[in-house]
Amino acid sequence: MTSTERLLRVAVPNKGSLSQSASEILRESGYRQRNDSKELTLIDAENGVEFFYLRPRDIALYVGEGTLDVGITGRDLLRDSGAKAEEVLDLGFGRSRFHFAGPAGRYTDLAQLAGLRIATSYVGVVEAFLQERGIEATVTRLDGAVETSIQLGVADVIADVVETGSTLRHAGLATFGEVILESQAVLITRTGDVPSGFEIFQRRLEGVLVARSYVMMDYDIASDQLDRAVAVTPGLEGPTISPLGREGWVAVRAMVPRAGAQRLMDELYDLGARAILLTDIHACRL
Numbered sequence: 253m254t255s256t257e258r259l260l261r262v263a264v265p266n267k268g269s270l271s272q273s274a275s276e277i278l279r280e281s282g283y284r285q286r287n288d289s290k291e292l293t294l295i296d297a298e299n300g301v302e303f304f305y306l307r308p309r310d311i312a313l314y315v316g317e318g319t320l321d322v323g324i325t326g327r328d329l330l331r332d333s334g335a336k337a338e339e340v341l342d343l344g345f346g347r348s349r350f351h352f353a354g355p356a357g358r359y360t361d362l363a364q365l366a367g368l369r370i371a372t373s374y375v376g377v378v379e380a381f382l383q384e385r386g387i388e389a390t391v392t393r394l395d396g397a398v399e400t401s402i403q404l405g406v407a408d409v410i411a412d413v414v415e416t417g418s419t420l421r422h423a424g425l426a427t428f429g430e431v432i433l434e435s436q437a438v439l440i441t442r443t444g445d446v447p448s449g450f451e452i453f454q455r456r457l458e459g460v461l462v463a464r465s466y467v468m469m470d471y472d473i474a475s476d477q478l479d480r481a482v483a484v485t486p487g488l489e490g491p492t493i494s495p496l497g498r499e500g501w502v503a504v505r506a507m508v509p510r511a512g513a514q515r516l517m518d519e520l521y522d523l524g525a526r527a528i529l530l531t532d533i534h535a536c537r538l
């Protein structure tokens with residue numbers, strides 16, 4: 253890129269659950285990433301990007317007001333912020349569910365929230381939910397360790413992120429009612445805005461996501477079994493079929509979903525395929 257072009261300004265979580273995976277996917281996408289967690293900004297001039305390491309809770313605000321072009325944050329944090337930013341791509345990490353929880357066995361239904369004191373770090377999500385349901389309750393904002401607030405008498409129930417559920421169990425709490433929000437890390441931009449240079453950035457990340465969920469399968473098969481084998485491994489746009497130095501046989505190459513690839517290998521073997529190989533894809537552009 254030339255020096256007159258503006259750098260794409262990208263917000264990356266500096267700490268917490270999303271931070272390591274966010275830097276990993278950026279690195280795999282060919283971008284420079286910081287080696288020292290004390291670095292707060294980093295310029296990757298060769299790729300036309302400047303990274304800003306920020307609290308994931310603040311990232312939607314920076315992107316929503318246009319100070320930064322793109323951000324990686326959690327869907328729940330984006331919703332909580334109310335910022336004018338929108339999701340462009342699911343990133344497949346930082347998965348969690350947002351739930352109400354109370355002392356195990358005490359509550360069963362979200363209608364029971366009426367009149368209760370609710371502690372949460374996600375006031376925006378909780379108030380939007382209560383308003384939608386027409387439930388009146390008192391919401392108190394806490395920064396963290398929300399689970400302890402019930403034992404300390406500050407709240408009757410909490411609303412928080414649940415991943416494994418182990419924090420709730422340790423506190424003697426259990427979720428009740430349906431999941432309020434399924435969250436994961438997402439790529440966000442300002443609503444209605446496609447910043448210049450964003451398409452390449454998005455395509456690179458999509459390439460890594462595809463490379464993570466697909467593998468390359470190669471095998472040799474007798475020509476009279478080819479149709480049946482291709483039905484097992486149709487590839488994304490159709491498999492590559494090449495001649496083989498063995499009369500009546502061909503070589504086939506196709507991308508297949510990583511999940512279930514071993515089962516496909518078993519099916520191909522049963523069809524008579526041999527030399528069945530599975531290899532990782534490091535990056536791709538579809």
Ligand SMILES: Nc1ncnc2c1ncn2[C@@H]1O[C@H](COP(=O)(O)OP(=O)(O)OP(=O)(O)O)[C@@H](O)[C@H]1O
Nearest residue numbers: 267268269270308326327328346347348413415435
């Ligand atoms: N076990 C988890 N705990 C908290 N947040 C999680 C978890 N797993 C995934 N997440 C997601 O990570 C984002 C919250 O990240 P954030 O860095 O703000 O909090 P954190 O990971 O709890 O870090 P800290 O509490 O140290 O500030 C949310 O999108 C949330 O859904």
Ligand SMILES: O=P(O)(O)OC[C@H]1O[C@H](OP(=O)(O)OP(=O)(O)O)[C@H](O)[C@@H]1O
Nearest residue numbers: 396397398413414415416417418419420
């Ligand atoms: O279901 P689990 O796997 O137990 O994970 C969920 C817990 O992890 C987070 O807390 P964190 O460790 O970030 O501490 P915090 O409350 O101080 O933010 C979150 O707020 C829950 O308490």
Ligand SMILES: [Mg+2]
Nearest residue numbers: 268395396397
């Ligand atoms: Mg936390």
